[in-house]
Amino acid sequence: MKHTLSVLVEDEAGVLSRIAGLFARRGFNIESLAVGPAEQMGISRITMVVPGDDRVIEQLTKQLYKLINVLKVQNVTEVPCVERELMLIKVNATASTRSEVIELAQIFRARVVDVSEDSLTIEVVGDPGKMVAIVQVLQKFGIREIARTGKISLTRESGVNTEFLKSLEAKLA
Known part of the structure; x- marks a missing residue:
């Protein structure tokens, strides 16, 4: 099973390196990683x-807490969260296929951010499932390049679990 961990750390040189080293020493893989400033100055998430x-x-959580600069570790896998990723995808788009590629991008609420004679670069923001789906749809045109951020996540203050609501909606349909 995949787990999403949210780790607050002091914003100091080498923190990420020590965390990555901890995982490497124990033979664990990090499938997605996103780092940035948190809500408080000098703290990163x-x-x-x-x-x-x-x-x-x-x-792993216990081991992370042993690292000096780690302030808080939270496993948010089962907690209601807002999760997003950003992806840039460069797709072949000739004069004959350009309108179809743009139409598909609009269906996914994606934006065209660059146009050339034979390609389009599309920006997609959403949950990881959306990323997989748009890649599958655009595959037939020929994908030139993909760049993805890691997943970012914040717990929902409302406590509403949207995954539960989606499953309930699917049962009613």
Whole structure:
């Protein structure tokens, strides 16, 4: 199972390196990683997606807390969250296919951010499932390049679990 960890750290040189080293020493992979300033000056939030069972994640959490600059570790996998990723995708788009590519991008609420004679660069923001879906749809045109951020996540103050609401809506349809 994949777990999403939200880690607050002191914003100091080498913190990310020590965290990555901890994972490497234990032979664990980080599937997604996003780092940026948090709400408080001098604090950064690291959001990472890590494969493993509950026991492994519990052990990693304990190990993370042993690192000097780590302030808080939260496993937000089962907590209602707002999750987003950003992806730039460069797709072949000839004169004959350009309008179809643009139409598909609009269906995904994506934006065309660059145009050339034979390609389009599209910006997509959303949950990881949306990223996979648009890549599959655009595959037939020929994908030249993809750049993705890691997943970022904040817990929902409302406590509303949108995944639960989506499953309920699907049952009613």
